[in-house]
Amino acid sequence: MQLAYCDIRYNSPPETSDSIPNESFAQSIQLILDENRRVLDKISYFALEQLAQTITVANRIFVFGGGRSGLVMRMTAMRLMHLGCQVYVVGETITPSIARGDLLIAYILPAQLEQLADSSRDG
Known part of the structure; x- marks a missing residue:
């Protein structure tokens, strides 16, 4: 698979009397790209x-x-499934137990890690 890098720059339209919204949009797009x-x-x-x-x-x-990190991980699971991986979302009713040889990818903040640890101790 070959990866290509594409430099995308938004070129704002020519100045017109109603270009203020367009310029604001162009600045927003450039901010996102930057x-x-x-x-x-x-x-x-x-x-x-x-x-x-x-x-x-x-x-x-x-x-x-x-x-929101969970939503990102659900999207990641979907992409991995499209690539042919056997993938599960932790916490779903159909998720089997994790076993030796399996991979867990977690995207959580430290506070969420503490909550997860507390909930696992509670049973």
Whole structure:
């Protein structure tokens, strides 16, 4: 698979009497693109490669996240399923128990980790 990088820049339309909303939209788009570029610049591609290798050797993949992070993990589960992985969302009624050789990918904040630990102690 070959990856390609595409530099996308939003070119604002020519100035008109109603260009203020267009300029605001163009600034918003550019702000989003700039933020995405800053995030991508911080990614450890070595870590991503390690994760990809771990995913490919896992028997099954389990994903977990709380709140909006949980939604991100559900989307990740769907993409992994599209790639042919056997994947489950922790907490769903059809999710089996995790076993040796399985992979758990969790996306949670420290406070959510404490809540998870507390709830597991309560039984």
